[in-house]
Each structure stands twice: as C-alpha cells, then as structure tokens.
Amino acid sequence: xxxxxxxxxxxxxxxxxxxxxxxxxxxxxxxxxxxxxxxxxxxxxxxxxxxxxxxxxxxxxxxxxxxxxxxxxxxxxxxxxxxxxxxxxxxxxxxxxxxxxxxxxxxxxxxxxxxxxxxxxxxxxxxxxxxxxxxxxxxxxxxxxxxxxxxxxxxxxxxxxxxxxxxxxxxxxxxxxxxxxxxxxxxxxxxxxxxxxxxxxxxxxxxxxxxxxxxxxxxxxxxxxxxxxxxxxxxxxxxxxxxxxxxxxxxxxxxxxxxxxxxxxxxxxxxxxxxxxxxxxxxxxxxxxxxxxxxxxxxxxxxxxxxxxxxxxxxxxxxxxxxxxxxxxxxxxxxxxxxxxxxxxxxxxxxxxxxxxxxxxxxxxxxxxxxxxxxxxxxxxxxxxxxxxxxxxxxxxxxxxxxxxxxx
Numbered sequence: 132x133x134x135x136x137x138x139x140x141x142x143x144x145x146x147x148x149x150x151x152x153x154x155x156x157x158x159x160x161x162x163x164x165x166x167x168x169x170x171x172x173x174x175x176x177x178x179x180x181x182x183x184x185x186x187x188x189x190x191x192x193x194x195x196x197x198x199x200x201x202x203x204x205x206x207x208x209x210x211x212x213x214x215x216x217x218x219x220x221x222x223x224x225x226x227x228x229x230x231x232x233x234x235x236x237x238x239x240x241x242x243x244x245x246x247x248x249x250x251x252x253x254x255x256x257x258x259x260x261x262x263x264x265x266x267x268x269x270x271x272x273x274x275x276x277x278x279x280x281x282x283x284x285x286x287x288x289x290x291x292x293x294x295x296x297x298x299x300x301x302x303x304x305x306x307x308x309x310x311x312x313x314x315x316x317x318x319x320x321x322x323x324x325x326x327x328x329x330x331x332x333x334x335x336x337x338x339x340x341x342x343x344x345x346x347x348x349x350x351x352x353x354x355x356x357x358x359x360x361x362x363x364x365x366x367x368x369x370x371x372x373x374x375x376x377x378x379x380x381x382x383x384x385x386x387x388x389x390x391x392x393x394x395x396x397x398x399x400x401x402x403x404x405x406x407x408x409x410x411x412x413x414x415x416x417x418x419x420x421x422x423x424x425x426x427x428x429x430x431x432x433x434x435x436x437x438x439x440x441x442x443x444x445x446x447x448x449x450x451x452x453x454x455x456x457x458x459x460x461x462x463x464x465x466x467x468x469x470x471x472x473x474x475x476x477x478x479x480x481x482x483x484x485x486x487x488x489x490x491x492x493x494x495x496x497x498x499x500x501x502x503x504x505x506x507x508x509x510x511x512x513x514x515x516x517x518x519x520x521x522x523x524x525x526x527x528x529x530x531x532x533x534x535x536x537x538x539x
Contacts, residue, residue: 158257158475158477160473160475160476161231161232161233161234161235162234162235162236162473162474162475162476163473163475164234164473165234165236165472165473166208166472167207167208167209167210167472168204168207168208168209168210168236168237168470168472168474169209169210169211169212169233169234169235169236169237170191170195170209170210170211170212170235170236170237170238170239170452170455171211171212171213171214171230171231171233171235171237171238171239172187172191172211172212172213172214172230172238172239172240172241172242172261173213173214173215173216173222173223173226173227173230173240173241173242173246173250174187174188174213174215174216174218174241174242174243174246175215175216175217175218175242175243176188176213176215176217177215177217178217178218178219179218179364179366180218180242180243180364182365182393182396182440182442183242183243183265183392183393183440183442183444183445184213184215184218184242184444185439185440186439186440186441186442186444186445186448187213187239187242187264187265187444187445187447187448188211188213188448189431189434189435189439189440189445190427190431190445190446190448190449190452191211191213191239191448191449191451191452192211193427193430193431193434193435193449194448194449194451194452194453194456195209195210195211195452196434197430198452198453198456204456204459204460204463204470205463207470207471207472209452209456211452212230212233212235214226214229214230216241216246218242218243218245218246219245219246220245220246220248220249222246223241223246223249223250223253224249224253227250227253227254228253231253231257231259231476235259235476236259236474236475236476236479237259237260237261237455237476237479237480237483238254238259238260238261238262239261239262239263239264239448239451239452240254240261240262240263240266240271240277241263241266242263242264242265242266242444243265243266243314244266244267244268244271244284244313244314245312245313245314246266247263247266247268247271248268248270248271248313250266251270251271251272251273251274251277254274254276254277255273255274255275255276255277257476257477258276258476258477258480258481259276259476259477259480260276260278260476260479260480260483260484261276261277261278262278262279262280262451262454262455262487263277263278263279263280263281263451264280264281264444264445264447264448264450264451265280265281265389265443265444265447265448266279266281267279267281267282267283267284267287267314267317267318267388267389268283268284268313268314268317269283269284269285269317271283271521272520272521272522275484276480276484277521278487278511278521278523279521279522279523280447280448280450280451280454280498280509280523281389281414281447281523282389282412282414282523282527283522283523284313284314284317284318284321285317285318285321286522287318287321287362287388287389287412288317288318288319288320288321288322288323288324288325288362288388289321289322289324289325290412290527291318291322291360291362291386291388291412292321292322292323292324292325292326292327293325294386294412294529295326295327295330295358295360295386296325296326296327298529299357299358299384300327300329302330302357302358303334303355303356303357303358304326304330304333304334304356304357304358304359304360305333305334305335305336305352305353305356305358305359305360306319306322306323306333306334306335306336306359306360306361306362307336307337307338307346307349307353307359307360307361307363307368307371308335308336308337308361308362308363309337309338309339309343309363309367310337310338310339311339311340312363314362314390315362315363315390318362318388319360319362322360322362334352334353334356336348336349336352336353337349338367343367343370345374346367346370346371346374346375347374349371350371350374350375350378350379351378353375353379354375354378354379354380355380356379356380356383357380357382357383357384358383358384358386359379359383359384359385359386360386360387361385361386361387361391362387362388362390363387363390363391364390364391365390365391365392365393365394365397366397368385368387368390368391368394369394369397369399369400370400372385372394372400372402372405372407372409373400373404373405375405375407376404376405376406376407379407380407381406381407381535382406382407382408382535383407383408383535384407384408384409384410384535385407385408385409385410386409386410386411386412387409387410387411387412388411388412389411389412389413389414389443389444391409391411391532392411392413392415392417392442392443392444393440393442394409394411394532395409395532395533396440402532402533403533403536405533406535406536407533407535408531408533408534408535409531409532409533410529410530410531410532411529411530411532412527412528412529412530413443413527413528413529413530414443414446414447414498414499414500414507414525414527414528415442415443415446415447415497415498415499415528416528416530417441417442417443417446419501421505422497422501422504422505422506423496423497423501423504423505423506424446424497424498424501424505425505427446427449427497428441431445443498446497446498447498449497450494450496450497450498450509453494453496454494454496454509455483457492457494458483458486458487458492458494459482459483461486461491461492462482462483462485462486465491466482466485466486468482470482487511487518487521488511488512488518489512490510490512490516490517492510492511493508493509493510494508494509494510495507495508495509496509496525498525499525499526499527499528500525500526500527500528507525507526508525508526509523509524509525510523510524510525511523511524512524
C-alpha cells in the first residue's frame with residue numbers, strides 16, 4: 132500500500148511538472164532581438180506583376196522613412212522587409228517562414244490575391260496582424276487577424292456595376308475576364324450580379340494562362356460592345372487593346388478595376404495609339420495635382436525618380452504603414468497599451484485588432500475619394516460602428532486614363 136501511495140504521489144508530481152513545463156514554453160518570440168519594429172510582406176518584385184510589387188515596396192519604405200524621421204513611435208523606429216513571390220502562391224511558404232523567423236511583428240500580407248490566400252493561413256496560425264494594400268480576394272480577411280486597405284473583389288464588382296448602371300445605360304456590355312484567376316472571376320461574378328437587368332444579355336469572353344498569347348477570338352466576340360468590363364491585370368488588357376484596335380468599336384470604353392492601374396505605362400503599349408477610352412474603378416488618382424495624394428506623389432518621385440512605377444497599389448501600401456502606425460499610437464494613448472520594440476507578433480495582433488475593429492478609430496489617408504482637406508476617411512467599421520470583418524470602408528473613385536479619340 133505504501134509503495135502504491137508513493138507511486139501515485141510521484142505520478143501527480145511528474146504530471147504537474149510537465150503541465151508547468153509546457154505552459155511556460157509558449158511560442159518563440161523571434162522579435163526578441165529586434166532593434167526596430169519589423170513590418171514584413173511578400174509580393175512580386177520580378178515577373179509580370181512586378182510593377183505592383185515594386186510600387187508597394189517603394190511606398191512602404193517611403194512611409195517608414197517619414198515616420199522614422201519624425202521620431203517613430205515614441206522613439207521606436209520601424210523597418211520594412213519585402214520578399215519576392217513572383218505572384219506565385221508556391222513561394223509563400225518559404226517567404227513567410229523567412230519573414231516570421233526573421234522577426235516580423237506585423238505585416239502588409241501580400242500584394243496579390245492568390246499568394247494572399249496562402250499567406251493568410253500561416254499568419255492566422257501564428258496570430259500575425261496583417262493589413263494588405265492590394266490582395267482583393269473576399270476571403271483574404273477570413274480570420275480575425277486579416278484586414279484590407281483595398282476594396283474586396285465583391286466590393287469592386289458591385290461598385291463597378293453601380294457606375295455602369297448610372298453612366299452606361301442603354302449600352303451593349305461585354306466582359307473580358309481570366310477564367311483561371313480568383314481575382315478576375317470574383318469581380319466578374321459580383322459585377323454581373325449587381326448589373327441592372329435592363330442591360331440584357333452580357334457578352335462574355337474569357338482566357339486562361341494557356342490562351343493568353345493571343346486574343347483574336349475574344350476580340351471578335353466583343354467587337355460590337357459599347358463598354359467592355361475588364362476585371363484583369365494590365366498586361367493582358369494591353370494586349371487585348373492592341374489586338375482590338377481597328378476591330379472593336381472605335382468609340383468603345385474599356386472599364387476595369389485596380390488591376391488596370393498602370394495600363395498607360397506598359398512596356399511596348401502606347402495607349403494613345405488606340406481610339407477607345409480607358410477607365411477604371413480606383414481609390415487613388417496618380418495624376419492628381421492637389422491634396423495629400425499630391426504630397427505623396429511628389430515625395431515618391433523625389434526619392435525614386437520619374438520612371439519608378441507609381442500606382443494605387445503603392446499608394447495603398449503607404450496608407451497601410453501609416454494606418455498601422457496611427458493604430459499603435461491610438462492603442463497607447465486611448466487604450467493604455469504597452470508596445471515595445473521586441474513585442475511578440477501575437478501580442479501586437481491583439482492590440483491592433485482591438486483598434487481596427489473600434490468605431491472610434493478613423494484613419495485619414497491618401498486613398499479613397501478626397502474630402503475638403505485633401506484626405507479621405509477610412510475605417511474598418513460600417514456606418515453603424517460595427518466591425519466589417521477586415522473589409523475597408525471608404526469612398527471609391529471612377530478614374531479615366533484616356534478619353535475616346537477620333538478614329539485614325
């Protein structure tokens with residue numbers, strides 16, 4: 132009996148010891164040796180979507196440089212590290228691990244949607260807060276730690292349909308989309324769902340990676356349309372416009388979403404050579420001549436030169452960095468939060484989500500329709516003050532890149 136009692140006591144002691152040991156382990160804080168708060172992200176710095184990734188990297192670094200020049204967060208400075216994913220989700224696992232183990236405490240997620248859908252799972256598992264500038268997929272902010280500065284696909288499709296419903300009534304509408312791209316299909320589906328039934332049958336033409344070298348057939352299918360909605364990226368859009376010149380109605384309008392940003396700077400494509408007009412739904416006008424957006428453009432050009440890519444993706448990244456910075460200040464001043472340079476990502480995530488989901492946190496940025504003071508109102512809550520599950524709330528802008536010109 133005595134031996135059995137001793138054995139039972141020993142078992143209890145060992146069990147309690149193991150519980151104490153495991154409860155004290157927790158996650159490794161890879162930021163414990165940081166000397167600056169580290170913002171990490173992944174995006175295309177090479178390949179077909181590099182124009183977006185480079186603008187995002189440049190703009191995020193510009194914002195950090197400005198913040199640091201003003202003393203940072205109560206003396207704590209920031210740094211940005213971006214890794215190239217070539218717009219390929221297969222590169223996210225390696226990139227995320229490198230960023231996280233390299234001390235990333237907060238993130239801008241990814242630049243594009245497919246990699247973002249992969250990134251969000253890793254970020255959720257480690258409880259890393261991310262605010263993406265341009266990954267528009269509806270499911271990107273699926274988990275509580277994910278937020279968007281850009282409009283989600285459903286919002287872009289619905290908002291674009293709103294433009295058509297008011298500006299293009301009575302016109303014959305076509306849609307040119309990429310059938311193997313979640314971004315393109317998601318926007319297309321929501322656009323058609325919200326389009327007024329008075330438009331009648333919409334002409335649909337699609338392509339995939341395997342058929343992206345020539346759009347002769349798609350041009351023929353859409354040539355009689357008055358307005359062609361293009362929820363795609365600028366490279367295939369430019370190829371379609373080139374091949375459609377002289378075939379598609381000379382006074383037709385090409386209308387896109389944020390993927391068309393940069394269409395007037397695609398190498399080998401002179402946008403003035405086509406007769407059709409080009410517009411897209413945007414939250415930033417890279418040709419603006421006033422307000423906070425102009426100040427950003429001037430600072431960007433002064434730092435990176437006239438040839439560096441400048442688009443709404445970059446402007447959104449600039450806003451992302453400042454929104455995170457402002458949220459940290461809000462947390463310290465209003466919520467008595469403690470933020471150190473070595474704060475663990477999961478601790479910072481709790482602090483930031485509480486701020487972004489609060490109706491009291493209102494960010495004033497350069498993206499979205501500008502108000503009297505040249506800035507826009509941006510929140511992650513709706514008109515009733517309820518959290519929008521990571522989706523941004525701001526006013527969009529319909530931006531014209533090129534007007535219709537006379538037939539040549």
